[in-house]
Amino acid sequence: MEVNEEARCKELAKLSSFYHAVYSEIEEVGWEHLVRLGGDLTFLSFRVLDKKGRAHVMEIQLDKAYPRVPPMVSVDAPYIFNLEWSMNSRLKKLVQQFEEHLEKLQGFWSTLDQIDRSLQIVDSKQASRAMSYRQIHIGNDCSIILSIDINDPRSLPECRFMGSGTIVNSLKKTWKRNISRWIRDKPFSENLECLLKTELPRPVDEEENNHLVECGICYAQYLPIGDELGPNSGNATDYTCENNSCSKAFHSTCLVDWLRSITTTRQSFNVLFGHCPYCSEPIAVKIKN
Template sequence: MDSSLVKDNPLLLPLNAERTVYDGFVTVQRLQQSADLVTFLLELKTVLEVGLKSRPECSSIPPPQYYSQLIAEMETLGWNKLLFIDTELRTLRLKAEDSSGRQHILTIKLKSKHPAEAPECSADLPLPLATTWTPQSTLQQLHDQFLVVLESLTEFWDVLEEVDGNTWILEPEKPSRSDTMRRIAIGNNVSIKVEVDPRHPKMLPECCLLGAEHVVTPLRNKLNANMHLWNPDSSVLRNLRDVLEIEFPSPATHEKSDFSTECGICYSYRLEAAIPDQVCNDPRCVQPFHQACLYEWLRALPSSRQSFSTVFGECPYCSKPITVKMSAQTS
């Protein structure tokens, strides 16, 4: 409709991105066939409505009762909980606070037949947001369900906040509420990656030690030998200290630059979202590399060989044997 409208009326200009409001002049070709101006305007209105109904994005415009229902529900919920609403009154962002004072946002996308149709809900959570909805449900009930979910995850966030506040987190750079993984610095080019279960945050998490083998092997042996000492009644950070028999460097005693050694190939610390996680195993070298950089480097050398997903070659710095596994992104 837009193209034909502009073609037939070149003096009309759209005033919004949706092309629903125009300004300008039209050539009144059918005015002579109309009895008066009122008759012409009624015919013009009919033509425009037919054209609008043929546009799929306009076919789901909510009826008037949708808006009265939405306003009534917001009055009950409280306008102070509304952070954002779009111009179509379809997408809302509601704020919520858990018992520890953390602020959260619930994004709701209402359907045109609200409340007969269930809305789409999303939030920054480590688990899928499961809600129940009936044609009699309201935004207040949806918000209450969200608060219940937040309370069930309070211990999970408490655990990670203790880790974040008392260790140097290498990854993710800026943790979100949905992140369950933390890569914690142990020393220069040595770290541990832990994956905390949101449903059981104080249980032994999945652990992966990263670094040169001569440093990682003793730590891995301690982890395997002391795993039975894990105490679910204690914090994850205290348990990691006890099981690994180490003290983690903290922001109070160390600078992050102590653990931010650049990649030996691209000479940068952060490559998009990745940081160096491959290290030469020679104790005299221990040069770190990004996995993608090392893989591309070794693949370009005629002396390198590949077996399944592992590439074997020489360290670019000390020429000692080095291997790298292909990740899903590089393969």
């Protein structure tokens, strides 16, 4: 929190008992934890680190009759804790209740972190710690929505499949057939791949894929899942045009097929030489076995 905010709060504290109470209680919590402070001191938010170093924010709305009227609280968690409040309660006690609440959710958030690190999340920037579900790419323009049990996050999650009817029906049957294979002590991604009997797409490196990740030839992010593609089954785009003004992404498999259909393409050993389908700049693609 900037020094001028603390100075402004201190000035307001001289005006009334309400401002004075809020100012003194923020000092008890620590100014380093204050993230935001409303102009009239009725709204403020604190940032707290849990034991794993994750940052969490609690927003607090104060009534002018505070502390006789309990504060309204919202947190970035799947559910709010039961607020214990009395006339003698202070903001420091409220932060302590928040910290206790965070401790109860460590297992749940560890499971979410494991999913986010190891699997390709749909709209990953929108996924938050307040959500108890994740939508995961499973290839072939299909995804699965997993609802994680907050109190037992390692247990088999409820699921819903999204995508093509034929493919989804097949995945549902595979899931039901293998449901007994879920082992709570195994990593989440391994359990999913065991039940679905397929390798799932891994997270895309945002720094290396800051352009469109859809293939410029097949217009899909992932290759279809099937034996005909062998180890490339379900892969994300893995080739990007080196022309900075283009930087179009492709599946190298799709690009090889496209180049082979062009009569001007040259081949030297296992490398095809041709031109980008979008900007016509020279490209070279290695043919994978």
